[in-house]
Amino acid sequence: MRNFSICFISFFFLFFFMLLNFFFMIYFIMNNYIILLEWEIISFNSMNIVMSILLDWMSLLFLMFVSLISSSVIYYSKSYMSSELNLNRFIILVLMFVFSMILLIISPNMISIFLGWDGLGLVSYCLIIFYQNIKSYNAGMLTALSNRIGDVMILMLISWMMNYGSWNYIFYLDFMKNDYSMMMVGMLCILAAMTKSAQIPFSSWLPAAMAAPTPVSALVHSSTLVTAGVYLLIRFNNLLLDMFFLKLLLLLSSLTMFMAGICANYEFDLKKIIALSTLSQLGLMMSILSMGLSDLAFFHLLTHAMFKALLFMCAGVVIHMMNDNQDIRLMGGLSIYIPMTSLCLNISNLALCGIPFLAGFYSKDMILEVLSMSNLNMLIFFIYYVSMGLTMYYTFRLLMYLMINDYNIMSTYNLYDEDFVMLKSMFLLLMMSLFSGSLLSWMIFSYPYMIYLPINMKLMIIYVTILGLIMGYLVSNMSIYSLNKFLMTYNLSMFMTMMWFMPSLSTYGFNYNFLKFSQNLLKNIDMGWSELYQSQGIYNIVKNYSVIFYIYQMNNFKIYLFSFILWMMIFIFMLLLLY
Incomplete structure (x- = not known):
């Protein structure tokens, strides 16, 4: 009973915190408020240790989404982790994880950002090795060491900012753009964000982190760990606009998006497919950031957080029902046996594809249309639209394997759809996956973007979506061997399956x-x-x-x-x- 009580207390606390943030955020947007609080912890001779807190519409909105998703995840864990002996330890680790993210969100100071940043890395290691087997130990070590590179970059960034006499980056955003030291700070900031948000060449830790329990995956891959790098770049975006390094980030993040989309089509592990889709969306956010569109990146970050958390929760239910089996080839016909979970899974998948008028449509459509209007070269344009088609491709392939194909695993089955604790937490996110896109587009953008395109460019998104859908249908009805003969040689398909040999490297x-x-x-x-x-x-x-x-x-x-x-x-x- 103590385990259940700590779940309920954590859920109600986070849910109340979410409501509080929501009302404050509305007030701040309406009145264009920004509050900067400074608390002097200790003053000794000429040394001041000051804790700063920045509250504006962006930090409050992100706090609202983080607390909503984490409250749903904790409520979901009450049922998902019910057989776990150390449930209290798990809930406390999740709360520490959320607290680290909150510290990172509300900090205008690089020292407190570093505390939150490092807290995320350390607690994520503890959560990934939670099941304590060889696979999770290896994944945890890979994650911790990859993120350690980013921590070192933040430490170097802090030492470079000593040139200015304060670590409050918010003071320098507008008038230190062309300073040499600030260019170094910007470069280190971009490198740190690349490690935390798993861009090439640091991508291999993100699918490996699937060794964690599924509720952790839902939290990590939607609104906390992987989005920390994106959020840092959104905050620093004014400083970075004219940097050459940002152009390099555009190329690397576009390649990350492309690579993750291809690899997801060759993967058969349910959680890894969703993890690679997260990697693809992170590439999209980072590449939009490197064009200087920080509001659009933040918009997509929030809409993506909703349906991705829901997608992981549905995957967790399916894995539970399938006797802890994650291979999609052994699933099928789930919509007959678990209709409610299948409904949530399908809607979150369609939101990921950008189907009108779900959450993902508002952000992805605007991103692609703004890209079509920009003066970028053909390579980036091509990668964007192909990646959009690949998203539809692996999503429809997943739906075919899970929903439409025949049930494959065994003659006796134990599929049931009566776990109301899980369903309630999923329905909360389902509502947000349906409505958050339109609500956020009204809140974030005070004026509409003027997008003027010829009819074929406007319909380009529909063309690639339909093409991806047809390819996904064809591929899921072929065997993998005939697919290799049909599309490419075996060696090339191995190259695609192994994330361009990045884990090996x-x-x-x-x-x-x-x-x-x-x-x-x-x-x-x-x-x-x-x-x-x-x-x-x-x-x-x-x-x-x-x-x-x-x-x-x-x-x-x-x-x-x-x-x-x-x-x-x-x-x-x-x-x-x-x-």
Whole structure:
């Protein structure tokens, strides 16, 4: 009962916090308010330690979404993790995770941002290794070490900002744009955001983080860990606008979006498909940010958070029902057995595709139309529209495998749709997946974007969507071997499946030489020379001497007589030498 009480207390606290943030956010938007609070913790001689809090419509709106999703996830965990012995520990870790994100959101100060940033990294490690097996340990270590690069960048950023006498970045956004030190700060900020938001070449940790429990995945991949980098860049966006490094970010994030879309089509693990779709959407947000459209990126960040959390929750229910099985080839016909969960899954999937008039449509459609109006080159334009088609492609493939194909796993089944705790938490997010797009578009944009395009450019999104849908239908009705013959060779498909060999490069390729070197050190030094001359060598010498002393201490007359004769011979020999 104690486990349930901590779930309910956490849920009600976060839900109340969400409502509070919602009313404050409405008031702040209506009156164009910004509040900067500074609390001087300690003043010693000339040193002041100050805690700053920035409250504006953006931080309050993001806080509202984070607390809404985390309250739903905690309520969902009450049922999903009910058989877990350490449920209290799990809930406390999730609350620490949410608190770290809140600290990051409301901080205008780089020191407190770093506390939240590092808190996210450390608590995410604890949550990923929660099930305590080899797979989760490896995934946790990969995540922690990848994020550690970003932490180092933030530390370097803090040291560069010492040139200005304050770590409150908000003071420098408007008038320090072309300063050399601020350019270094911007570059370090972009690198930190790339590690946290898993852009190429740091992408391999994000699918590996699926080793965590599904409620954690719903929280991490919607509104907390992976969005921290995007949020940091949204806050720093004014500083970064004219930087060359931002153009490089545009290329890398577009490639991330493209790569994740292709890999999701070759994946059969349900959670990894959704993780790769998150990676694709993160690439979309980062590339929009690198064009300077921070409001659009923030809009997509919030709409994406809703349907992605819902998608993970539905995946968790399906995995539970399928006897902890995550392979989509062994699923099918779920809409007959679990209609409510299937409804949530389908709506969240369609929102991800940008089907009118769900949440994802408002942000994705606006992003692609603004892109069509911009003066970017053909490569970025091509990657964007192909990635949009690939989103439809893997989504429809997933729906075919889960909903339309026949039930594949076993003759006896245990599918039921009566877990009302999970369903209630999912329905809350379902409503937001339906309405949050239109509500946010009215709230965030005080004036409408003027988009003027020829009819074919306007319909381009519909063309690629329909093409992706047809491809998804065709592929899900073929076997994987005939697909390889149909689309590409086996080697190329392996390249696509393995995330362009990024896990091999960042994990095995990077670790192998160090592990090999440490194995040689262990064999030659620890178990070789140091054994011979230190532990084993000293042990053998002491043992041999102790055996000799033991023989002497046996009080045998023969030994005394022999030693007397030996000493007499030595004495006579020495006398002969002297004379």
